[in-house]
Amino acid sequence: xxxxxxxxxxxxxxxxxxxxxxxxxxxxxxxxxxxxxxxxxxxxxxxxxxxxxxxxxxxxxxxxxxxxxxxxxxxxxxxxxxxxxxxxxxxxxxxxxxxxxxxxxxxxxxxxxxxxxxxxxxxxxxxxxxxxxxxxxxxxxxxxxxxxxxxxxxxxxxxxxxxxxxxxxxxxxxxxxxxxxxxxxxxxxxxxxxxxxxxxxxxxxxxxxxxxxxxxxxxxxxxxxxxxxxxxxxxxxxxxxxxxxxxxxxxxxxxxxxxxxxxxxxxxxxxxxxxxxxxxxxxxxxxxxxxxxxxxxxxxxxxxxxxxxxxxxxxxxxxxxxxxxx
Amino acid sequence: xxxxxxxxxxxxxxxxxxxxxxxxxxxxxxxxxxxxxxxxxxxxxxxxxxxxxxxxxxxxxxxxxxxxxxxxxxxxxxxxxxxxxxxxxxxxxxxxxxxxxxxxxxxxxxxxxxxxxxxxxxxxxxxxxxxxxxxxxxxxxxxxxxxxxxxxxxxxxxxxxxxxxxxxxxxxxxxxxxxxxxxxxxxxxxxxxxxxxxxxxxxxxxxxxxxxxxxxxxxxxxxxxxxxxxxxxxxxxxxxxxxxxxxxxxxxxxxxxxxxxxxxxxxxxxxxxxxxxxxxxxxxxxxxxxxxxxxxxxxxxxxxxxxxxxxxxxxxxxxxx
Numbered sequence: 001x002x003x004x005x006x007x008x009x010x011x012x013x014x015x016x017x018x019x020x021x022x023x024x025x026x027x028x029x030x031x032x033x034x035x036x037x038x039x040x041x042x043x044x045x046x047x048x049x050x051x052x053x054x055x056x057x058x059x060x061x062x063x064x065x066x067x068x069x070x071x072x073x074x075x076x077x078x079x080x081x082x083x084x085x086x087x088x089x090x091x092x093x094x095x096x097x098x099x100x101x102x103x104x105x106x107x108x109x110x111x112x113x114x115x116x117x118x119x120x121x122x123x124x125x126x127x128x129x130x131x132x133x134x135x136x137x138x139x140x141x142x143x144x145x146x147x148x149x150x151x152x153x154x155x156x157x158x159x160x161x162x163x164x165x166x167x168x169x170x171x172x173x174x175x176x177x178x179x180x181x182x183x184x185x186x187x188x189x190x191x192x193x194x195x196x197x198x199x200x201x202x203x204x205x206x207x208x209x210x211x212x213x214x215x216x217x218x219x220x221x222x223x224x225x226x227x228x229x230x231x232x233x234x235x236x237x238x239x240x241x242x243x244x245x246x247x248x249x250x251x252x253x254x255x256x257x258x259x260x261x262x263x264x265x266x267x268x269x270x271x272x273x274x275x276x277x278x279x280x281x282x283x284x285x286x287x288x289x290x291x292x293x294x295x296x297x298x299x300x301x302x303x304x305x306x307x308x309x310x311x312x313x314x315x316x317x318x319x320x321x322x323x324x325x326x
Numbered sequence: 327x328x329x330x331x332x333x334x335x336x337x338x339x340x341x342x343x344x345x346x347x348x349x350x351x352x353x354x355x356x357x358x359x360x361x362x363x364x365x366x367x368x369x370x371x372x373x374x375x376x377x378x379x380x381x382x383x384x385x386x387x388x389x390x391x392x393x394x395x396x397x398x399x400x401x402x403x404x405x406x407x408x409x410x411x412x413x414x415x416x417x418x419x420x421x422x423x424x425x426x427x428x429x430x431x432x433x434x435x436x437x438x439x440x441x442x443x444x445x446x447x448x449x450x451x452x453x454x455x456x457x458x459x460x461x462x463x464x465x466x467x468x469x470x471x472x473x474x475x476x477x478x479x480x481x482x483x484x485x486x487x488x489x490x491x492x493x494x495x496x497x498x499x500x501x502x503x504x505x506x507x508x509x510x511x512x513x514x515x516x517x518x519x520x521x522x523x524x525x526x527x528x529x530x531x532x533x534x535x536x537x538x539x540x541x542x543x544x545x546x547x548x549x550x551x552x553x554x555x556x557x558x559x560x561x562x563x564x565x566x567x568x569x570x571x572x573x574x575x576x577x578x579x580x581x582x583x584x585x586x587x588x589x590x591x592x593x594x595x596x597x598x599x600x601x602x603x604x605x606x607x608x609x610x611x612x613x614x615x616x617x618x619x620x621x622x623x624x625x626x627x628x629x630x631x632x633x634x635x636x637x638x639x640x641x642x643x644x645x646x647x
Contacts, residue, residue: 058550061461083555090553097551102544107566107641116562117552152642168552 003074004031005176005208006055006093011068013047013054022279024050024063026232032176037202037209039223039240041216041255043276047232048212052178055210056095057085073175091121094169098181100161104153110164111137111149117168136167140197159190166197173205180212195221216259220244225312228252231276231287237306238313248315250292286318294319327638330646331631338627343405345623350404353612359385365610366417383417383613404616413617418609423617426602433503434586434598437514441521442583446576449526453533454560460538468530475527480520484593487520501595517594521587529575536571540564569640577633581625585618 008030014021025047032038040048053059055070057077070077073092080088089095097103105113114133115126124132130149137145140163153161162182169177179198183191199222202209211222219226219240226243228236228251236249247253257270274291277283283290289299298318306314307321315321363379364371380386387400396402407414413423456468492500498515540546541564549559586600595601599618606614637644 056551058547060547086553086555088553089551095551097544097548099544103548105545105549105563105567106643108563116549116554120553154643165548168548 003071004033005073006030006032006210007069007071008051008055009069009071011051011054011070012066013050013059013063014066015063017279021066023232024279025054025065027068028229028232028234030227030234030237032208032210034175034208035202035206036224037211037222039211039213039219039226040229041213041219041226042229043214045276046229048214048229049180051229052095052180052210052212056089056093056178058089058095087121090117090169090174091172092174093176093178094172094174095178095180096162096165096169096182098184100158100165100185101153103165104161106153109150109152110156110161111151114164114168114171118171121172132171133167136171137164140164140167140170140201141193142167158186159193162186162190162194163197166194166201170201170205170207174207176210177201177207178210178212181214182211183218184213184215191218198222216244216256228255231282232279233287233303233316235288235317236313236315238310242310242313246310248309248313248320249288249317250294250319251288254291254293286316327635327646331635334631334634338631341627342620342623346405346408346620349408349616349619350401353616354385354389354400354404357610357612359383362417362610362612383415408616408620414613416606416611417613418606418611423614426614427599427617427621430586430597430599430602431584432598433596434591434600435583436510437517437521437590437596437598438583438587440514440518441525441587442579444518445522445525445529448522449529449533450572452526453530453537454565456530457534457537457541458556458560460541468534472527472531472534475523476531478524480524480589483520483524484589487516487523488593491516491519501593503594503596513594513596517590517596521590532575533568533572536568537564540568543567566640570637573636573640574633577629577636578626580632581622581629584625585622 010027010029011025012027013025014023028051042048054065111133115129118129134145142148142163183194223240226240227234230251236252247256254272272291285300285302286304289295304316304318306316307324309315309324359380363376367375367379384403389400416423456465459465488500491497503513504510549563586598588600588604591598591600592604603618
């Protein structure tokens with residue numbers, strides 16, 4: 001295939017509130033290439049999940065994608081018919097969610113739910129779909145897959161449920177897997193197993209992954225590239241090493257300094273002053289300007305645009321742009 | 327499961343005993359037998375006739391305790407007759423109560439059963455439709471109509487229906503009943519319509535809330551993400567999950583099918599258990615009333631157990647133990 005698996009270009013997604021429409025995804029652009037893992041990082045409520053849902057055309061009502069362009073496997077997502085989009089979801093692009101506890105239908109067996117995912121996309125018999133489901137369960141390392149096929153979600157642990165979700169998502173060998181905080185609700189030991197599983201699937205099936213997380217440890221484990229979001233906008237984007245080792249945006253720097261590390265034991269942990277402003281309190285200009293320790297007067301005047309600081313590494317910041325220009 | 331049913335039935339029996347005791351206290355401590363006799367036989371009846379009436383109905387016995395023969399009290403009679411379904415004769419006209427209940431059940435069910443089944447199907451169907459179009463004008467119009475429908479008194483539906491459909495349009499007879507099926511259908515059409523119209527607003531609103539709550543759940547998002555269409559999501563995922571709250575409402579209303587509808591039956595002249603109850607209230611017919619209340623309590627307790635069993639059928643998380 002030519003081009004990226006997912007290309008999001010200047011996408012604007014809004015929700016109505018108090019007479020206006022508030023952008024939850026504000027002119028976001030990103031690309032996920034075949035076989036790579038892009039981590040979309042940011043605090044809760046910064047628009048990570050909405051970006052992913054926009055790509056799947058799953059933004060819940062009354063939200064909607066206002067403008068921009070989304071290309072999924074070379075096709076224009078916003079122009080697809082409802083049935084074409086349905087074929088895309090679970091087919092070329094699949095998704096797993098944060099809450100394995102509630103993301104499965106509680107009154108259907110987990111096997112039946114994976115079978116449905118297969119049969120929605122392929123005309124195969126139940127028996128055939130069942131066989132493939134059990135194979136898939138085996139592949140995601142669910143013990144006793146034959147028996148687990150007939151289990152209900154409440155009979156499985158959180159980790160097993162997330163494995164079922166992954167089996168369901170991977171059943172049609174999607175080109176893109178969107179993983180929305182796949183490990184947040186799980187125990188630390190289970191987290192590592194699930195991440196390992198995602199990495200294996202990505203290697204074996206060549207699936208590109210859009211990994212949404214606020215956990216920089218997870219990012220370090222899995223990501224090839226990183227996009228950092230703050231208040232509905234992407235503020236920094238680049239290769240994992242570039243972003244983690246030489247972050248340039250003041251927000252990314254703050255984020256990295258607030259991760260506890262053994263080497264800095266005993267020092268006070270850094271915190272970014274203030275809280276994320278709600279959309280109604282967004283400042284004009286750079287949205288991070290209210291909390292930024294390098295803020296200048298011009299930051300409140302206009303929204304900074306992307307500046308390339310290294311090949312493939314962009315930062316949206318006036319101060320950084322000046323440093324680069326010098 | 328079986329152990330559960332046995333245990334619940336045993337609990338239910340204790341509740342029934344309590345209901346019976348309460349009934350006894352309410353009816354027999356409040357009413358003076360001689361007063362009851364006067365109302366039944368007539369104000370001007372000679373004292374001997376009144377005395378005889380009291381003796382015939384067993385109201386001359388000691389109320390709680392008879393030191394000479396302990397089994398010979400009104401309390402014991404009350405429990406014995408209720409528990410053996412030997413309800414005796416009416417206080418108003420001496421007719422056998424059990425016979426009348428048997429005779430009244432048919433007309434009552436022929437009225438309530440269609441209202442119930444069509445009402446549930448229509449309610450679920452229409453609310454699925456409204457919930458599917460949530461946040462649109464169809465949905466908002468639906469809610470407004472439902473609230474309007476709920477706010478109107480049932481008396482307005484009855485009189486309005488009788489006036490409009492019965493008198494002006496002359497589609498169906500205003501009131502009456504007949505045992506032959508073809509004629510009965512014509513008589514039942516109007517009360518069934520009125521019963522449906524009266525109940526529909528409330529049930530659509532209830533089911534709609536249930537469906538909308540379910541469509542917001544995470545598993546619906548999962549189904550959408552794997553490529554399920556809206557119709558399939560509603561039919562395969564949401565409906566099944568919504569069955570749990572819906573069952574509670576539906577099964578609990580089943581006992582009231584047997585006891586009939588007080589207002590509809592008396593307004594439309596249907597000789598069912600509802601109008602029998604109304605007549606009993608008007609005629610101070612305690613014997614009939616307590617039999618009806620007792621049967622109602624029995625059915626209600628049975629429906630509660632039935633609801634629990636129904637849960638296990640729709641919700642794999644529920645295990646009765």
